[in-house]
Amino acid sequence: MDNIISLSKVTKYYGHHCALKEISFQVKKGSLYGLLGPNGSGKSTLIHLLSGLLPFDSGACRLFDMPIQTNRQCIQKQMGIVPQEYALYEDLKAIENVMLFARLYGLDYKQAKAKVENALKKVNLWDVRNGFPYTFSGGMKKRLNIACAIVHEPKLLIMDEPTASLDPVSRDDLLQQIKDLNRQGCSILYTSHYLEEVELLCDHATILNKGMVLAEGSIPKIKQLLPYTHQISLLIDGSIRNSLEIFTRQLPIAFEPTLSNHHRIVANCNEPAKNLPLLMMQLQKQGMGILDLQISPLSLDQVFLKLIHSHE
Numbered sequence: 307m308d309n310i311i312s313l314s315k316v317t318k319y320y321g322h323h324c325a326l327k328e329i330s331f332q333v334k335k336g337s338l339y340g341l342l343g344p345n346g347s348g349k350s351t352l353i354h355l356l357s358g359l360l361p362f363d364s365g366a367c368r369l370f371d372m373p374i375q376t377n378r379q380c381i382q383k384q385m386g387i388v389p390q391e392y393a394l395y396e397d398l399k400a401i402e403n404v405m406l407f408a409r410l411y412g413l414d415y416k417q418a419k420a421k422v423e424n425a426l427k428k429v430n431l432w433d434v435r436n437g438f439p440y441t442f443s444g445g446m447k448k449r450l451n452i453a454c455a456i457v458h459e460p461k462l463l464i465m466d467e468p469t470a471s472l473d474p475v476s477r478d479d480l481l482q483q484i485k486d487l488n489r490q491g492c493s494i495l496y497t498s499h500y501l502e503e504v505e506l507l508c509d510h511a512t513i514l515n516k517g518m519v520l521a522e523g524s525i526p527k528i529k530q531l532l533p534y535t536h537q538i539s540l541l542i543d544g545s546i547r548n549s550l551e552i553f554t555r556q557l558p559i560a561f562e563p564t565l566s567n568h569h570r571i572v573a574n575c576n577e578p579a580k581n582l583p584l585l586m587m588q589l590q591k592q593g594m595g596i597l598d599l600q601i602s603p604l605s606l607d608q609v610f611l612k613l614i615h616s617h618e
């Protein structure tokens with residue numbers, strides 16, 4: 307089995323509202339796969355479908371190479387879900403919460419005991435195992451939710467916006483733990499609207515907007531959807547006198563009119579080592595000095611914004 311998740315033209319309606327329209331993508335075994343999209347794009351709906359909580363209207367959805375509709379129990383034993391909202395019993399201790407999930411997944415008490423300890427250690431909560439969730443920070447609660455989802459050692463972990471509303475330090479810790487889980491062999495479907503996280507963590511991704519797939523594939527492949535690879539930003543000594551287009555018309559460079567102003571030129575290009583000197587020469591000819599210069603590869607963030615805008 308190569309694909310752990312395989313979706314083909316999956317469509318879901320809420321009444322007359324189409325929340326997912328012909329969604330197709332595959333997640334390979336061992337992958338850390340990003341599901342990206344703005345609020346309302348259908349990420350949680352897709353996760354509810356994958357967890358077997360919600361029926362879909364048409365298409366095919368296979369997990370572990372089995373159709374989801376007819377193999378729900380067998381599939382659920384091999385997967386863990388970290389929902390978008392905290393799903394914990396506040397009046398049970400941390401260790402009791404994880405134990406409860408272990409038993410729900412069908413482990414007997416002896417098996418469960420060892421696995422609960424293992425899961426709590428993996429998320430760094432073993433030392434506070436006797437604490438109650440209501441005394442925990444947001445980051446700790448999220449990690450406890452993850453412990454509940456991995457206690458039965460699933461082959462697939464599905465996480466719905468796990469870092470939403472976490473402070474930067476907790477977020478960093480959590481991302482590290484997600485990477486570690488993946489390294490230990492757990493395939494992960496990771497949902498987020500933070501693009502830099504997906505770029506950092508994931509090998510492949512699908513970008514959703516309004517229930518449709520905008521882009522899909524490896525992160526470098528998604529980035530190739532834009533005609534340029536780099537962004538350059540130049541701070542000019544004094545102010546830019548002529549219209550930018552006039553002196554760069556000859557160059558293979560595209561301006562970002564929304565980011566450029568009287569002192570700063572922001573433009574997208576390929577091969578910056580070749581094209582930047584050409585731009586600088588043009589500026590010098592116009593008598594404009596350069597105070598500061600930055601070159602960066604286009605981020606997934608920028609690709610995402612451009613794709614979303616071109617879809618509207």
Ligand SMILES: Nc1ncnc2c1ncn2[C@@H]1O[C@H](COP(=O)(O)OP(=O)(O)O)[C@@H](O)[C@H]1O
Nearest residue numbers: 320323325343344345346347348349350351352
């Ligand atoms: N239970 C529901 N009933 C009706 N519409 C829903 C329901 N859940 C979600 N929706 C709608 O479906 C779309 C996708 O929502 P959702 O899957 O929650 O997106 P995301 O998780 O990406 O923010 C939105 O337009 C949302 O309003």
Ligand SMILES: [Mg+2]
Nearest residue numbers: 349350351390
């Ligand atoms: Mg959601």
